[in-house]
Amino acid sequence: MTALTAHAGRLRWALADGLTLIGRELSRVRREPGELIAALIFPAVMVVLFGYVFGSAISVPGGGDYREYLMPGLFAMVTFTATMAVTMRVATDASRGVMDRFRSMPMARSAVPFGQTGAEILNGVLGMAVMAAAGLLVGWRAHRGIGPTAEAFALLALMRYALSWAGCYLGLVVKNEQTADQLMPLVFPVTMLSNSFVPTGGMPKVLQVIADWNPVSALTAACRGLFGNPGAPAASRTGDLAWPVAHPVAATLGWAVVLLAIFVPLSVRTYRTRGR
């Protein structure tokens, strides 16, 4: 009985600590809104750049507006690139000694990674809202009603959360802001090597296979389907498509579960033992 209450007490503190760290993230945003604005302007610029500059030369398979085709891809891309912001924050804490201070305090060992990743959900919701607004401005619409639209955003949020654990782990491993900064440009090509911006059909075979199995593609395809945007795989053609592209929602859920199963325990363990 006492063991049970002790356990419940620990859990309560872990939650409280996690919330404190999420609160920390919020007050950082309040103090430096510029950083958030910059992070939000980037996708908006992408909407304009890809939507109008490249969009004028790219035709959507099966017809349709390119900007409608593009928006789910951008949602997915931002979901993936945001990972590096988590890496950056964790690495900064590690290199500045803030992490050591946390570790020298009698707080729950899991609170720090949970707090860091939890804060990312808030950032994600805000970022998605701004992107959706930018999308609506350039003519993007969700055509299938509230249910599927909510489902799409939930998928994006889930993937962002799962990825933030990978980002957290990476930050714990590099423990250095400079290295984290250098990793940043590597994420970008990964998001490009997908169906986000152009159909994979025209790519060389090897790239096409990679692109089709890229989780970015699954997420993009899932969003296209749920938003009712062009470029979603037609049900009649699923036979000759790679499995993740043919079943994008299941594939995305699968990716999220795998990421969480790997990186939650790994991050918590690494946080606990780093520097030992």
Add this chain to the structure above:
Amino acid sequence: MTNEPIVVAEALRKRYGTTQALDGLDLAVPAGTVCGVLGPNGAGKTTAVRILATLADADSGHARIAGHDIARHPDRVRARIGLAGQHAAVDEKLTGRGNLRMFGRLHHLSGRDARRRADELLERFGLMDAADRQVSGYSGGMRRRLDLIASLILRPQVLFLDEPTTGLDPRSRGEIWDAVRDLVADGTTVLLTTQYLDEADHLADDIAVVDHGRVIATGTPDRLKASIGDRLDVVLGDPADAGAAAGVLYALAGAHPALDGARLSVPLPAGAVRLADVVRELDRAGITAADAGLRRPTLDEVFLRLTAGPAGDQAGDQAGEREKETAR
């Protein structure tokens, strides 16, 4: 039990790769005192602090803080210690007050108590004016002070300060020293590592000189100085007397004096010879001394004497860099 020193380390060993960072370190710090841990780079100071503050595990050996074993009850230890490291471990993006409140909440103070404690500390350590400014705009000294008070939120019984003033200007250093003295007056035990010997001289009740991962000398600053004896300097009125004067000094000190121009210098066992005797003996030999003085060695000289050898040279420094890298 009650008479046990509040910090006890016994035969701590820790290896990082090929570097034996700690090689049987023993330490005992009585409650309410300041222990200065001195040592060249790479001597194992930071490793020792990290282990005692539960950030790292020792390969072997034991340590207790306020009677709690660091390996078996790290949470009990963490509830009783504060740590301020070589970095200002605070969030640059938050304000000074925001940082202290966050750490207060993480120490499980209520929102109200965290706020009150933050204000109390800011007031006491002269940061109230900067309380609502972002830390990124603080000076180096202000950051360190904030870092220090962030480790004081729970009124720790033992405070670990790992090179708290490295890289600070003399004025900021003085401010940190004042803060540490204040804390000690409140009964906090402080374990301080430093490369600055004057810092240890000013603050520490006891000094432990660490080299190659073990303690090679302990004692009060005065005792350590006495252990290497005094030094007698004589400046001759006429350099031609050097030979005769050397004979006189040899007879008194039992060691051959070093000659540098008109200056003769010889080590003396502490308290063995009085200056008056020196002057009388020189006078009797018909030698005029322009100046004669007995000098206590500085802690620097003690330190150099004790740590003479490979650790003082570059190889030691490099090992130190390695140690710090792996320690993080």
